[in-house]
Amino acid sequence: MDRLALIMANRYRDKTDWEKMTEVIKTEELVLKLREEYEIKGKTRELISEIVKSAPAQIGRYKTIYKNLCSDLMEEFKNDNIGISAVYEAAGMSEEWQERVFELYKENGTLSINDVITMKEKEEEAKPIPGQIEMEEFVENEAHGTEEKGEQRGFEANPEKIISKCFSCANWEQCSEKGEAVDYCLDFKNKDIPGSMSERELQETHFMNKPENQTVDANGEIRNRRIEHDVKTAAEFFEDAKAGIKPFELRKNDRDYKVGDFMKMRKYKDGEWSGDIIRREITYVLEDHEGLKPGYCILGVKDV
Structure with missing residues (x-):
């Protein structure tokens, strides 16, 4: 109870976002212990919100950062070198891509939320699409275990062999990732439909704002996010x-x-x-x- 009283006494003191995050985590531990000893009503997050005077949504962000942020970015966050909006976005990425974000920070000496969102989009684009066989994997399977892994061989469009989206795509000539067993591709354009757009182009045109158009308010809320x-x-x-x-x-x-x-x-x-x-x-x-x-x-x- 003494620790809880100390937290409540200090809740109006100016603190960094990292300090606020650690305060939320400590408060949660105390609240859970108190629930074991006393009959306390109400949701845990709402109780924490009342104690530390922070919105429940913001508490959720702190917990996401605490659980998922890699150690390198966490250290910079602790030192108040990177803002909470940027680290919150980074916490939603895989550890490998978080390390890439950290490398970007080291190169530039700074890291904005737009930097992270741009990197996050690249991570999404790099994810394998269900049903699509990567070119390297296709070649290795065709080679039946030969030691020349990763070596791509050319092939002619042959719809009679295996039906693939690539054979009817307007990007056939310039595409470096075409295959004989592709049933879905973000960049597919139907060559038989003049002026057709790929799904990626449609997304960019109709369903997503560019990262530079996104803003963050004083409470760390992302605005114009699409x-x-x-x-x-x-x-x-x-x-x-x-x-x-x-x-x-x-x-x-x-x-x-x-x-x-x-x-x-x-x-x-x-x-x-x-x-x-x-x-x-x-x-x-x-x-x-x-x-x-x-x-x-x-x-x-x-x-x-």
Whole structure:
């Protein structure tokens, strides 16, 4: 109780964001211990919010940073060299890409939230797309275990052999990642449709703001944020959503869903993508609610 009283006494003192984060973590530990000894009502996050005088959403950000930020970035955050908005975005990336963010920081001597968002987009682009065989993997499989790994061989467009998106793509000549078994590609352009746009171009044109157009307010909230989440959806739920009778989604919140984000929902049946896609805008996010499994959220969505 003495430690809790000390935290409450110091809650109006000027502190760095790193100090506020550690204070939240310590307070959570104390609250959980008190719950074991006393009958305390209310949600843990709301109790912490009242003690440290910080919004529940901000407490969630501190916990995300504490749990997921790599040690190099955490050290710079501790030394007040990197702002909370930048490290919060970085905490949502893999450890490998967080290290790349740290290397960028070392090169430039500074790190903005836009730097991190740009790097985060590169991470997303680098992720393998379901159903697409990487060129190197394809060549290795065809070579039946030869030692010349990674060596790409050319091939002619032969639709009669294996059906591939690449054979009907306008980018065939200049593409360095074409393959004979590609059923989905962000950069696919139908060569038979004049002026057709790739999915990546459509996203950039209609569904995402450029990083430099994003702003952060005094409370660390990201404004004008437009992110599109590519998600798998079971066939039966997809059809209900498409028909407009299911204006919500129950999802594991491992993507930091925000109101205003978009969802690109792919219909999957028997483990295979059917090719069908619908898009929804997130209008409401409910999490940390009684009855909801920890780590999950309910999203209100509407047509776009």
